[in-house]
Amino acid sequence: xxxxxxxxxxxxxxxxxxxxxxxxxxxxxxxxxxxxxxxxxxxxxxxxxxxxxxxxxxxxxxxxxxxxxxxxxxxxxxxxxxxxxxxxxxxxxxxxxxxxxxxxxxxxxxxxxxxxxxxxxxxxxxxxxxxxxxxxxxxxxxxxxxxxxxxxxxxxxxxxxxxxxxxxxxxxxxxxxxxxxxxxxxxxxxxxxxxxxxxxxxxxxxxxxxxxxxxxxxxxxxxxxxxxxxxxxxxxxxxxxxxxxxxxxxxxxxxxxxxxxxxxxxxxxxxxxxxxxxxxxxxxxxxxxxxxxxxxxxxxxxxxxxxxxxxxxxxxxxxxxxxxxxxxxxxxxxxxxxxxxxxxxxxxxxxxxxxxxxxxxxxxxxxxxxxxxxxxxxxxxxxxxxxxxxxxxxxxxxxxxxxxxxxxxxxxxxxxxxxxxxxxxxxxxxxxxxxxxxxxxxxxxxxxxxxxxxxxxxxxxxxxxxxxxxxxxxxxxxxxxxxxxxxxxxxxxxxxxxxxxxxxxxxxxxxxxxxxxxxxxxxxxxxxxxxxxxxxxxxxxxxxxxxxxxxxxxxxxxxxxxxxxxxxxx
Numbered sequence: 001x002x003x004x005x006x007x008x009x010x011x012x013x014x015x016x017x018x019x020x021x022x023x024x025x026x027x028x029x030x031x032x033x034x035x036x037x038x039x040x041x042x043x044x045x046x047x048x049x050x051x052x053x054x055x056x057x058x059x060x061x062x063x064x065x066x067x068x069x070x071x072x073x074x075x076x077x078x079x080x081x082x083x084x085x086x087x088x089x090x091x092x093x094x095x096x097x098x099x100x101x102x103x104x105x106x107x108x109x110x111x112x113x114x115x116x117x118x119x120x121x122x123x124x125x126x127x128x129x130x131x132x133x134x135x136x137x138x139x140x141x142x143x144x145x146x147x148x149x150x151x152x153x154x155x156x157x158x159x160x161x162x163x164x165x166x167x168x169x170x171x172x173x174x175x176x177x178x179x180x181x182x183x184x185x186x187x188x189x190x191x192x193x194x195x196x197x198x199x200x201x202x203x204x205x206x207x208x209x210x211x212x213x214x215x216x217x218x219x220x221x222x223x224x225x226x227x228x229x230x231x232x233x234x235x236x237x238x239x240x241x242x243x244x245x246x247x248x249x250x251x252x253x254x255x256x257x258x259x260x261x262x263x264x265x266x267x268x269x270x271x272x273x274x275x276x277x278x279x280x281x282x283x284x285x286x287x288x289x290x291x292x293x294x295x296x297x298x299x300x301x302x303x304x305x306x307x308x309x310x311x312x313x314x315x316x317x318x319x320x321x322x323x324x325x326x327x328x329x330x331x332x333x334x335x336x337x338x339x340x341x342x343x344x345x346x347x348x349x350x351x352x353x354x355x356x357x358x359x360x361x362x363x364x365x366x367x368x369x370x371x372x373x374x375x376x377x378x379x380x381x382x383x384x385x386x387x388x389x390x391x392x393x394x395x396x397x398x399x400x401x402x403x404x405x406x407x408x409x410x411x412x413x414x415x416x417x418x419x420x421x422x423x424x425x426x427x428x429x430x431x432x433x434x435x436x437x438x439x440x441x442x443x444x445x446x447x448x449x450x451x452x453x454x455x456x457x458x459x460x461x462x463x464x465x466x467x468x469x470x471x472x473x474x475x476x477x478x479x480x481x482x483x484x485x486x487x488x489x490x491x492x493x494x495x496x497x498x499x500x501x502x503x504x505x506x507x508x509x510x511x512x513x514x515x516x517x518x519x520x521x522x523x524x525x526x527x528x529x530x531x532x533x534x535x536x537x538x539x540x541x542x543x544x545x546x547x548x549x550x551x552x553x554x555x556x557x558x559x560x561x562x563x564x565x566x567x568x569x570x
Contacts, residue, residue, distance in 0.1 A: 020193035027189060031182040038178070042171040043139065047127060049087070050141035050164050057082060057091075057162060079104040089138050089165040101160065129168070137172065138165045230322035233308070236278060236315060238264050250301065250322050252293040263320075267291070272303040274318060281307045281315035288325065300325040334538075337510055337529065355397055363390040409534050413565050414451045416481050416490060417442050423460035424479060427468065434473050438464075441480035449490045449558060450565035451535055459531040462524040463494040463554050469517060470498035470552065483560075490560055495553040501543040509541065532556055 060078055079091045083106040092103030126142045142163045224231050230247030234240055243258050251266050269275040273284025284305045290298035302325050308317040363386075370383040424438050431438050460479075467477045478495045501509060501516075508514045510529040515522035532539045537558040545553035 020189055020196055023189045024186070024193075027182060027185050031178070034178060038174065039171075042168065042174075043127075043129075046087075046139045046166050046168065046171075047141060050127075050139070050166055051125070053082060053085070053088065053091075053164050054141065054143050054162065057164075076102060076104065087167045087170070089132070089167045091162070091164050093160045093162050095160055130165075137168045139168050140165050229324075230320075232263065232320040232322070233317060234263055234274075234320065235317045238262055238269065238274070238278070241317065247322055250299070250324055251291070267303070267320075272305065272320075274303075274305050274320065277305040277307050277318050278315055281309055281313065283307060300329050333507065334533075338533070340511055355393070359390050359394055359397070363387055363394075366390065409452045409455065411450050411561075411564050412453060414449050414453045414456065416446050416449060416492070419453060419456055420460065420479050420481060420492070423457055423464060426457075426461055427464040430465065430468050431477065434468060434471070436468055436471055436473075436475050436477060438477045438479065441478055443480075443482040445483070446481055446490075447483060447487060447560070450561040451558060455531045455534070459528040459556070460492070460494070462528050466524060467494055467496035467498065467552075471496055472498070484557075488560060490558045491555060492558070493553055493555040495545050495548075495551060497548075497551040500550050500552050501541065503543075506541055506543060510539070528554075532558070535559075536561070 057079070079102070082088065083091050083104045088106055090103060090105040093101045095101055124144060128140050130138050130140055132138050140163055142161055144161055224242075224244045227244060227246060230250045231242075231244045232240055232247050233242045239260050240258055240263055247253075248255055248258060253261075253266065263269075264274075267274065268289060269278075271287065271289050273287045276282070277284050284303075287303045287305075289301050289303060291301045292298050302323040304321040304323075306319045306321075307315045308319060310316055366383045366386040370380055370387070373380040373383065420440060420442060424440060428438065464477065464479070471477070475497050477497075479493070480495075481490065481492045483489070484491050505514075505516065510525050511522070512526045513522040529539055535558050537556060540555045540557075541552060542555070543552040544550050
């Protein structure tokens with residue numbers, strides 16, 4: 001398409017240049033032919049004029065019974081009258097030795113040197129073009145002069161040659177005029193050719209500038225399209241002028257509906273600062289708003305508005321940059337979670353040792369008292385309760401210490417399928433006792449990851465036990481795994497068909513000591529969160545799970561980190 005358009009631009013210039021070349025060739029050929037034809041015509045005309053003069057000379061001499069030798073004065077007077085005719089430069093007679101015997105000139109013209117060879121027949125005529133001493137061209141025509149047979153002195157009259165020189169001034173003037181005309185035509189044609197060449201040069205420059213402009217526009221379009229954030233430009237009335245794909249996705253607008261729509265029907269101009277920017281022509285940066293898209297949760301957005309100004313500082317529109325803050329908000333939540341865990345860790349580190357020592361003493365005395373009492377003694381039951389509660393408190397302290405001290409990750413080659421199978425076997429007794437079926441849904445092409453197998457086993461066991469407790473009796477648990485994002489991440493999930501988690505609790509379930517069970521401690525999911533973070537991963541909860549109506553799904557995403565363990569692709 002662009003090549004055809006480029007050729008169309010050059011076509012007029014090429015046509016003009018072609019016409020100019022054809023005209024140059026035509027003018028050159030026609031000028032040459034004209035000069036050649038005119039020279040022949042002029043020479044023929046001058047020849048005829050010379051022959052007429054020769055005939056007149058012979059007729060005059062014969063009618064007057066004169067010979068060049070009989071009455072020189074009369075002949076000289078006669079030829080002087082002949083040279084007064086226009087364009088006659090001179091006239092002279094020469095003998096057989098080439099000596100001029102009689103001559104007459106016009107206006108001081110000097111005869112050219114006689115030719116050593118003249119016609120030797122009675123009707124023989126010789127012509128030549130010579131150059132006079134003043135530089136002008138002279139057309140000479142020579143003919144044998146023979147006395148008349150009726151002339152009494154004919155037998156004694158010498159044979160002589162008469163030469164007439166005719167000026168070619170008119171011919172030269174006409175040729176100069178033709179040359180001048182040809183020169184003017186050539187200049188005009190060359191000017192047209194120069195104009196065509198300049199036109200081609202201008203078109204070439206235009207094409208280069210146009211191509212550079214298209215490349216710049218394409219590059220700018222690609223830059224805008226490649227932005228991770230949404231980009232919009234609007235006119236002073238708030239109608240959309242340009243946009244990129246992320247903007248459509250964030251605002252949930254169909255591509256065919258965006259051009260020329262009023263953006264204030266989608267975005268709150270006052271809350272986003274767009275109204276202030278259009279009115280006062282000043283930027284408003286990083287305004288946080290909640291954008292409602294369909295039946296989904298409000299989407300947190302950051303909106304930055306920059307005015308587009310004229311030279312007179314009037315606002316002719318605005319550029320709007322939209323960023324999705326969902327990930328940032330999630331990271332902030334993770335930071336708050338980490339801060340809570342750090343606070344719990346500090347608390348646990350401070351009180352763990354103070355609690356464990358008294359617990360050991362209490363447990364020891366309880367066992368001592370239990371041994372002193374009879375087996376059927378009622379007080380023996382009380383000591384057993386004391387021992388169980390001390391062990392439960394000790395378990396809580398151990399969990400707190402797990403949160404308190406940094407976990408050292410022992411990186412090793414971990415087979416995901418074996419890891420999940422082992423975790424399921426550990427929880428199978430508890431699940432079977434409550435008539436809960438546990439299913440494995442592992443991708444057959446799953447590849448190994450680099451992780452701490454023991455820590456991941458603990459995390460999976462906590463998730464599975466939570467699922468068993470959530471179901472209670474008669475249900476199903478699905479444990480699955482697959483690779484994603486070009487095999488760079490491993491996704492592991494635990495899904496149950498229990499009652500699920502209320503929406504208001506979903507953001508708190510990873511907080512330490514948060515639990516909805518009567519006998520729960522609230523540290524299991526907090527420990528899972530810590531283990532996943534130590535592996536550079538993230539954990540998410542969905543209740544109900546995608547495509548389900550009840551239950552929960554906990555999804556753990558872990559980087560494979562092949563370089564750390566030098567994993568080989570299978």
